[in-house]
Amino acid sequence: MRAGVTDTPALQKLPGADTLKSIASLRNPAGRLTTPTDVARAIVAFSHSSTHWVTGNVLGVDGGEDVVS
Numbered sequence: 610m611r612a613g614v615t616d617t618p619a620l621q622k623l624p625g626a627d628t629l630k631s632i633a634s635l636r637n638p639a640g641r642l643t644t645p646t647d648v649a650r651a652i653v654a655f656s657h658s659s660t661h662w663v664t665g666n667v668l669g670v671d672g673g674e675d676v677v678s
Contacts, residue, residue, distance in 0.1 A: 610651055613643035613671025638673040647672070 614633035620626050634642055651670040655663060669675050 610648065610668045610670050612648045613637065613674040615643045615645060615648065617645065633674060636674060636677050638677060643671050
């Protein structure tokens with residue numbers, strides 16, 4: 610999975626993290642950052658046995674952030 614900009618302790622260690630978060634929030638169609646819960650829900654959904662045939666893909670979990678960036 611490829612998550613969008615997610616406010617985590619790791620992100621806070623990057624120089625310019627606040628600017629990155631501001632820009633990502635403005636560009637995201639939902640007007641917000643990706644949350645750890647967003648990513649966790651996607652992991653749960655694709656861990657279901659009915660998705661066993663989905664392999665070798667990079668799934669964007671970003672609310673459309675990548676589309677408009």
